[in-house]
Amino acid sequence: MEEEEYDKISVTRICSRAGLDRRTFYRNFDSKNDVLEQYIRLLGEEYISIYTVIEKPDRYTAAKVFFEFWSRHLDFIRNIKKCGLSDFIFQRFEHFTKEHTELLIGDEVRNLPLKYVFAYRIGGFWNVMVTWANDGAMMSPDEMAKIVSRIA
Secondary structure (H helix, E strand, O other), X not given: OOOOOHHHOOHHHHXXXXXXXXXXHHHHOOOHHHHHHHHHHHHHHHHHHHXXXXXXXXXXXXXXXXXXXXXXXXXXXXXXXXXXXXXXXXXXXXXXXXXXXXXXXXXXXXXXXXXXXXXXXXXXXXXXXXXXXXOOOOOOHHHHHHHHHHHO
């Protein structure tokens, strides 16, 4: 996606770059979207594994983990934005994180309708992260965590 628009990338090109035969590709994936979805699942699993080791995450810690995680994937974020895939990726990531709602919702909001709290938090974090990445991630994950934890 750094070199070419996503819509113009063919399975043949993916296979060529990966050194795979097309038959091997199609044994594992149905389409290039499946490859992207698998990558999203892997990112989601990596994120959740980092998040789950925090004993009692507060807003600041949760935000810092989020921005530290995505700081390692800035090129990916910029490429999905450039290729118009932000919504596609967000929907997959949101679906994955909904499976782990208990990790993302603190006691301070348990008496509120959780689907709205969750939608606000994950959507807000996502949009701030994409904006941060597109601005060149000039602020550190710590600085971003301080900002987001104050407004969340």
